Amino acid sequence: MTIDKTAAKAGLDALDTPCLLLDEAKLLANLDGLRGRLAALGVAFRPHLKTAKSIDVARRAMTSPQGPATVSTLKEAEYFAERGVTDLTYAVGIAPHKLDRVGAIRRRWGADLAVILDSVAQAQAVAAWCSATGERLPVMIEVDPDGHRSGVKPHDADLLLAIGRALGSDPDLRGVLLHAGDSYGLSDPNSLVRAAEAERAAALQAAGTLRGEGWPCPVVSVGSTPTARHARDLGGVTEVRAGVFMFGDLVQAGIGSCAVDDIAVSVLTTVIGHRPDRGWIITDAGWMAMSRDRGTAGQAVDQGYGLVCDRDGTPIPDLIVAQANQEHGVVALRPGSGGTLPDLPLGTRLRILPNHACATAAQYDRYHVIEKDGRLGAVWPRINGW
Amino acid sequence: MTIDKTAAKAGLDALDTPCLLLDEAKLLANLDGLRGRLAALGVAFRPHLKTAKSIDVARRAMTSPQGPATVSTLKEAEYFAERGVTDLTYAVGIAPHKLDRVGAIRRRWGADLAVILDSVAQAQAVAAWCSATGERLPVMIEVDPDGHRSGVKPHDADLLLAIGRALGSDPDLRGVLLHAGDSYGLSDPNSLVRAAEAERAAALQAAGTLRGEGWPCPVVSVGSTPTARHARDLGGVTEVRAGVFMFGDLVQAGIGSCAVDDIAVSVLTTVIGHRPDRGWIITDAGWMAMSRDRGTAGQAVDQGYGLVCDRDGTPIPDLIVAQANQEHGVVALRPGSGGTLPDLPLGTRLRILPNHACATAAQYDRYHVIEKDGRLGAVWPRINGW
Known part of the structure; x- marks a missing residue:
């Protein structure tokens, strides 16, 4: 153009x-580029709205006005739900005291807002909240592909299954969610391809463990801008999350994203x-x-x-x-x-x-x-x- | 307490x-401490509102509801002027295109908003704006005591006098303004005492140069939290600016402020x-x-x-x-x-x-x-x- x-x-x-300043032509090109890659790889796109925090950017990024989308705060969830975005994942480990606010967002705007967790203590808190309120709540188990931050280790079957059991039946265990955050420290394209593959493998391992014990885990969600840009095979993954790629920045340029x-x-x-x-x-x-x-x-x-x-x-x-x-x-x-x-x-x-x-x-x-x-x-x- | x-x-x-969270008792103690020091040293206090950006904090910090006070943006100037703070210094070198906004703040709220500058080009721009609008504008010449950032070197009489001449008579040359920013890199109390004394000496040298050529320079303004906390003699200085001391932080604790x-x-x-x-x-x-x-x-x-x-x-x-x-x-x-x-x-x-x-x-x-x-x-x- x-x-x-x-x-x-x-x-x-x-x-x-x-x-x-925001250059709309570059924004749209960045969005088209990743959406095209993900469509070719056969996975859904759940853009992370934590970078832009703007409904105008979100509507250009999402595949429908209702989502799907990812948020990093409940304020984002409220802002986007109020503007019609109802398919939302809050991708920061849930604090028990925030469950009432999650429930309010779900009820007020009819939002399908999911939470994530990586401990039995959180699972018990969610189960107790569901029991006390009579509401169901969609939950994803956070899995750690690379030791970056939070999450259950993908091979820790004991913990994965203990979380599943602690959740019980009121929460709706949707699946697993991973973020290959260590990819931000890479810059070699081959290493990034391997990081993406490791993220996928960890996701499939954890989902397989849960499925083997009877939890269907329909959602297998991965994502970071560097791995999303470098993944070659997303077989078994159902959705990818990424946010900063929309705008790009010097760190991403240094990584090669x-x-x-x-x-x-x-x-x-x-x-x-x-x-x-x-x-x-x-x-x-x-x-x-x-x-x-x-x-x-x-x-x-x-x-x-x-x-x-x-x-x-x-x-x-x-x-x-x-x-x-x-x-x-x-x-x-x-x-x-x-x-x-x-x-x-x-x-x-x-x-x-x-x-x-x-x-x-x-x-x-x-x-x-x-x-x-x-x-x-x-x-x-x-x-x-x- | x-x-x-x-x-x-x-x-x-x-x-x-x-x-x-803001602990009001600690805020008040920090304010009382510096105000007491400055009163004992015989200088006025012009708190910098860039840290708090809150009228509630400002009213506790200022010596009157009208000021004096210092701001780092024109948005702060508007916010505080609208709330009755009318004795204001905008302590970032003036960009010519911002003069209309400065003039609007002065007119709308009757604010005595001063600007600072350190070049002949800025002085010419201010003089041209005053001439075009028929308004007077108070101006401080920024002087650099320690090579930290902006400002005329205190011994650069040629530049100081050239700025004074370029301003002409429409702008109101109030005096000199200094910020000993390099004090943030110190931690030894004796070094901080020396930095405060160097800031004072630079201020007096520059003001003396201008006074020698007929500009009265009624205002001699210095300030940084570390030097304000360590100054032992402020003879010849008329006012001190400081902001972060109100809240304190780990950097200031590391400096010893x-x-x-x-x-x-x-x-x-x-x-x-x-x-x-x-x-x-x-x-x-x-x-x-x-x-x-x-x-x-x-x-x-x-x-x-x-x-x-x-x-x-x-x-x-x-x-x-x-x-x-x-x-x-x-x-x-x-x-x-x-x-x-x-x-x-x-x-x-x-x-x-x-x-x-x-x-x-x-x-x-x-x-x-x-x-x-x-x-x-x-x-x-x-x-x-x-």
Whole structure:
């Protein structure tokens, strides 16, 4: 698609800074790319809405206005359920005190909101809640494919079956849910292919254990952006979850899950000063605008607090946000790059590509959308908090 | 003051997690402490409201309902001016396109909102705006005491005087403003005393240069939490700005600007899982709840993503948030501490002290206040964004 950069430029100059831009054409291309892959692999797509937290993005990502979709907070569940998204999985281990709020969301909006757990204690709490309320509740057992965080080990049949027994019959044991989070630490394509295959194998092992004891486990859910982008075979998996791929970011580019040119979100900023003695250009996008995320610090290319682009979104060679204070970004050449600091006068608008789209977008309450025709148009609100 | 922890406890269990707690007794003690110091040193206090972004906190911090106060964004200026705070300094170098918004705040709420700058280009832009609008605008010249960020070098008389000349007569040159930001990297009390004295000396040098050429410079403004807490002599300084001291945080404790027990903000969280094989306790306060700030990583004691306390706010020895995902905190013993992981069952409430109060508080839209009598009471809203 040809973008009319002149039109976007005129609109951008009317925005105060810092603010968050979303390139709709890149968003749609990212969505089409993953949906196409997953369709070819024969699995459903349950997009994770924790990155965007926006109904406008969600409607472009989901396969129907009702979902399916994944959320990371009950506030997201409420926000999306109120807007008609009723097929939801809350993919953070359930705390017993949150069950009443889960139940309220299910009743108020008729939402099929499922919870996840990985312990007998949680299963007992869910069973007790179902018994006390007379309601059924869909449950997924979280399984840990790679030691990253939470979840039952896939070979721990004793624990899987103990959880199943503790749930009893009132909760509706839907299946297993995995997140290959360690894939964020990889960058070699072959390793990512293997991580995806290991995630699938762990899912099938755990589901097989449960099925062998009579739980049908109709849902086998896996997902992380890197493994979703690198899976070659998803046989036996029924659905994939992924979120950050929609926007892309520098961490994903460092992993090899997207190209820098795929990144759909950026922070618009203004040059507010210069320190030629230090080789610094000062902008109004500090860490409050970028977030404190330094996810590229451990990657092959450290992007500081973000990669600097011109107002049209074209990266300026070797220019990064080298340091950040709350409302000041210190733009400088990447150490050792040997480049030349460009002349960017007071008032120059720049765009900064973020390390981590989830963290950067969370600093804002809206997206300023560069629409498909290149014009700055819609404002899409987003939510934050719990 | 004796706090009734039982009463607070009952209220805390009714809150969903994660959420942000503010201990009013500690807040007031922190405020009293710095105000007392500054009064004894004979200078005015212009609290920085960028940490709290709350009118309820501001009214407790300011010496009058009208101010003075400091803000880091024009959204803060609008929010506080609308609530009667009219003596304001916007302490981030002015971008020319923001002058219309500054002018609107001044007119709409009758606010004496001053801007800062450190270049001839900005001075020309301000002079042109004043000339075009027929309005006067108070201006401070930003001076750099320590090479931290922005500002004219205090001995650069040529630039100081060139800025003064470029401003001409329509802008109202009020004086000089400094921020000894490098003090955040110190921890030795003697070094902090010297940093405070260097900040004062730089301020007097720059103000002296301008006064020598006929600009009266009635205002000499300095400030950072560490230097404000360590200054022994503020002769010639007219006002001090500081913000994060109100709440305190683990970074300030590492510097020696507060004690861990002084920290007034904490994140209430719930245990949602366990990984005994890894020595992990999983909570629902991940980096979205704590922020991505890892400011203690470079200090003598690395606090991970935060220091873990019991529900009453008492630190649990050597227990920190060792890792964080978006909505998962991984609580573990500090590496090498040799301690014993406590038994914290599913559903246990904990409080996490943050590395950086400014960053953590920005993840929330409200404070749940533990009032002076120890009861959980008021909810104080706060703002974010630009």
